[in-house]
Amino acid sequence: MATVSIKEVARRAGVSIGTVSNVLNHPDAVAVATRRRVLDVIAELGYVRNDSARQLRAGRSRTVAMVALDLGNPFFTDVMRGAEIAAETAGVNVMIFNSGEDVTRERRHLDILNEQRVLGVLITPVNETHDARLDQLVEHGIPVVLVDRGSGSHHRCSVAVDDVLGGQLAADHLRELGHPRVAFVGGPLSIRQVSDRYAGFTAALAGGPQIRLVATTNLTVAAGRAAGQEIADLPAAERPTAVFCANDLLALGLLQEMTSRGVRVPHDVAIVGYDDIEFAAAAAVPLSSIRQPREQLGRAATQLLLEEVNEPDKHQHRHVVFRPELVVRQSSEPVPTKRRK
Amino acid sequence: MATVSIKEVARRAGVSIGTVSNVLNHPDAVAVATRRRVLDVIAELGYVRNDSARQLRAGRSRTVAMVALDLGNPFFTDVMRGAEIAAETAGVNVMIFNSGEDVTRERRHLDILNEQRVLGVLITPVNETHDARLDQLVEHGIPVVLVDRGSGSHHRCSVAVDDVLGGQLAADHLRELGHPRVAFVGGPLSIRQVSDRYAGFTAALAGGPQIRLVATTNLTVAAGRAAGQEIADLPAAERPTAVFCANDLLALGLLQEMTSRGVRVPHDVAIVGYDDIEFAAAAAVPLSSIRQPREQLGRAATQLLLEEVNEPDKHQHRHVVFRPELVVRQSSEPVPTKRRK
DNA sequence: CGCCGGAACTGAAACGTGTCAACCGTGCCC
DNA sequence: GGGCACGGTTGACACGTTTCAGTTCCGGCG
Structure with a gap:
């Protein structure tokens, strides 16, 4: 229980402290016989180096x-x-x-x-x-x-x-699919990641489909459900045909709300999330997403x-x-x- | 950039090393004027204590x-x-x-x-x-x-x-619901948590409904889907009306497979998971689960x-x-x- | 005035390492 | 046989703290 130091090892092995230190740090510099003896003593005593002392000496x-x-x-x-x-x-x-x-x-x-x-x-x-x-x-x-x-x-x-690029990738994807009305779900925009994704998304769609911003107060599943409610309640003519969520959690909440209200995904509304979390692929409808390395x-x-x-x-x-x-x-x-x- | 030590602080403050140490560790033991002076120097020099040295001294x-x-x-x-x-x-x-x-x-x-x-x-x-x-x-x-x-x-x-108790809780729940045929999905049983849950589950159902063991090789969503396939393929008369999964991931996979095959949850099959992970509540059909503190x-x-x-x-x-x-x-x-x- | 006690401070030792100059012995070469 | 090179080993120092026995100073008391 009393911690044993290098000194004790040296004494028991009949060598100097410096030699023990060398066994540990520069094994080649010490004769094979002594090395063996020292290592044996170390094992026997259960000696463990004191990292504090090493660091103090090393300065780092x-x-x-x-x-x-x-x-x-x-x-x-x-x-x-x-x-x-x-x-x-x-x-x-x-x-x-x-x-x-x-x-x-x-x-x-x-x-x-x-x-x-x-x-x-x-x-x-x-x-x-x-x-x-x-x-x-x-x-x-x-x-x-x-x-x-x-x-x-x-x-x-x-x-x-590059979060701007991430938003852009989602936008390009939805544009190729020919969606007439799209929405961005996410917030608060004070989070740089969120605003960047939004910026990239809108910029890439400039001159294209109509974009609706559905602001959320955070990035949780619950917020996604609330956003889903808001979107589902829209008159069919205004309802976006595709939604890009700032987050997979939002997307999962949105998906859940849509499904439970009979809005078919992707038939009636396509969804793209962000992060590609483990559960994105395992959702009821496997979720498209933007993956980060x-x-x-x-x-x-x-x-x-x-x-x-x-x-x-x-x-x-x-x-x-x-x-x-x-x-x-x-x-x-x-x-x-x-x-x- | 050169790290400044307590020595330098002492020199600049015109006191001994011990006094600086006291300012830091026993402020009451040093006169208020000196204390002020030392603290000023510390701030000016951006002195930071060296934890290695402290630990070396303290031994811990x-x-x-x-x-x-x-x-x-x-x-x-x-x-x-x-x-x-x-x-x-x-x-x-x-x-x-x-x-x-x-x-x-x-x-x-x-x-x-x-x-x-x-x-x-x-x-x-x-x-x-x-x-x-x-x-x-x-x-x-x-x-x-x-x-x-x-x-x-x-x-x-x-x-x-208590994993045995966890299995038991799930069993009691399903028994109260009056399920005639139940299944346990999980594996490998070499994992103690899994076998304990299984043991508690079967013990609590002894003499009750028929229990089927659907063994999986791991505890992932994919394994859950595979298990779902196996269960859905059973003839209706043999198919369990309730499934207890060793894990929420399994349960989510199972749920997903069932839903996509038109097996209604909980109508045709009830599902209880384990762990109550964040996504359990957010699943397409919110998942019953065993929560651990x-x-x-x-x-x-x-x-x-x-x-x-x-x-x-x-x-x-x-x-x-x-x-x-x-x-x-x-x-x-x-x-x-x-x-x- | 001398002495005492206490507050404030000092100086040195110790914690366990790594390093490095110095030392020792042995064998080799000339 | 003497010097030399070299592998192996030693011993002392330094790293930055904390601690503690001393020292100094000063005011108060007899």
């Missing part, structure tokens, strides 16, 4: 941290997976923190990371705006990479997905981070933007009958 | 770690949330690690936690069997609490949910852990078992017509 940790905005959201767990893979291949450890959209908690986490002298930080900050604490990290030589927050700042790297996002972020860690001088800050991808499923499939004008 | 960290089996699974993110809340109120930090069902990665994480001299570890191990590495932690004075793994071991605490699980685990941390001597290892809860929704509602015999 060997782990990177990811501060996720909301680990309940599959988006971030996928990003995390990508980060873990990239870190693993680089021989670096990842520890995860969850801010849960709570600024206070985020701050506390960042303070701790600063005190821990972490290798680097991957973060999706709660506030899109400049956070002094992030600058503080950078000033202390801890690289920061923003995830899914396209801060145009040149002080750090960032990775993101989430794992890749995490991988790229980690690579940028490690690049900066390893070559702080040569490093040029970059902003990597990934392209989302349209996944067509049944909810927006062209309907075989010539019902559609 | 101030954070607990949670090693989750699969953060992609909402079950664990909810447990995590509970743990974070409990830790927060105790003034302790939580860092999350994800083993992703990978033994190698789990081992690596545990080694690191051991080296970090973490306060304690919350873990759902990949293998149900005794892992030497966990014992190693305990031997080094690091308490371990098992989450959702009811190891009867008396070497550590554990928290879990997931956040509470995390809170309890953390409390047990901290209790052991704070009073290692008085501490008695305990195994807390929570009761799951039946949530009835449309998928198993009694059908008003007297169609059912």
Whole structure:
């Protein structure tokens, strides 16, 4: 129970402390016999290196941290997976923190990371705006990479997905299907992702079909149901024939409401969601959606981070933007009958 | 950029190192004027404490770690949330690690936690069997609490949910509805959770309706669809009138397959899932399910852990078992017509 | 006036490593 | 046989804290 230190190992093995240290860090530099003996003692005593002491000596940790905005959201767990893979291949450890959209908690986490002298930080900050604490990290030589927050700042790297393009992909798809009336369901527009998707959507449809904006207060299934109610209640002549949702949750709620009211999907209304979450494909009517390369996002972020860690001088800050991808499923499939004008 | 240490602060403030340390840790012990001066210098220099050095001195960290089996699974993110809340109120930090069902990665994480001299570890191990590495932690004075793994071991605490009772709840529900033929969908039975649910289910129905076991190779939506196919293909006289799924994902797949084949839910077949995941309520037909107190699980685990941390001597290892809860929704509602015999 | 006590502060030791210059011995080459 | 190179090992120092026994200073009391 009393933790055994390198000193004790050295004593029991009849060698100096330095030799034990060498066995662990530079095994080649020590004679095979001594090495064996030391390793035996280590095993016998159950000696475990003290990371605090190592870090103190080294001045730097060997782990990177990811501060996720909301680990309940599959988006971030996928990003995390990508980060873990990239870190693993680089021989670096990842520890995860969850801010849960709570600024206070985020701050506390960042303070701790600063005190821990972490290798680097991957973060999706709660506030899109400049956070002094992030600058503080950078000033202390801890690289920061923003995830899914396209801060145009040149002080750090960032990775993101092109949400404008995502909206555009949905728009192009619906335009090709020849929909006369379309709607965008989503909100609040104060969320950049939402407004970007909306912007891309409307821009790509300019001069085309009539666009209705159905604003929601959040991005939940319940909000989707409410939007569905609003849309279903419209007179048939005004009702959109296709809906693009800012989110798969909205789309699922919408789908559910439509189905329960006898509005057929995609027959009467086509639906396209966003995110391609696991349940999109498993919905009652499999959902078309815009897929984001989430794992890749995490991988790229980690690579940028490690690049900066390893070559702080040569490093040029970059902003990597990934392209989302349209996944067509049944909810927006062209309907075989010539019902559609 | 060059990190500034307490020494530099002391020099600039014209005091000794010890005084600066006191300002930080025992503010009352230092005169108000000096305190002010030191704090000013700290702010001016942007001094940040070196956690490695503190820990080295203290011999112990101030954070607990949670090693989750699969953060992609909402079950664990909810447990995590509970743990974070409990830790927060105790003034302790939580860092999350994800083993992703990978033994190698789990081992690596545990080694690191051991080296970090973490306060304690919350873990759902990949293998149900005794892992030497966990014992190693305990031997080094690091308490371990098992989450959702009811190891009867008396070497550590554990928290879990009574899966047998869960199966029983589903059974009682279906029995009350008077179903003549029921089925259990799930597998592999080598997973303790699955076999427990099955055991509770069959035990509670003993002497009652006929029970069919539809074994699946995993717990995914796809497996649920396959099971749905198998069930729908049965001759009407043999087809179960109610199905209990080991998992909501299975239930969703099953539901989807049934609906697409014109088998009405709950009219022709009632469905009860397990876990009450977010999408259970949002399914085309809202899904009845067995809910587990997931956040509470995390809170309890953390409390047990901290209790052991704070009073290692008085501490008695305990195994807390929570009761799951039946949530009835449309998928198993009694059908008003007297169609059912 | 001398002494005492307490508040405020100091200085050094210790925590467990990694590193690195110095040292030792052995075998080889000339 | 003497010097040299080199593999193997040692010992001391430094990393940045916290802690604690001392030291200093000062006001109050006998």
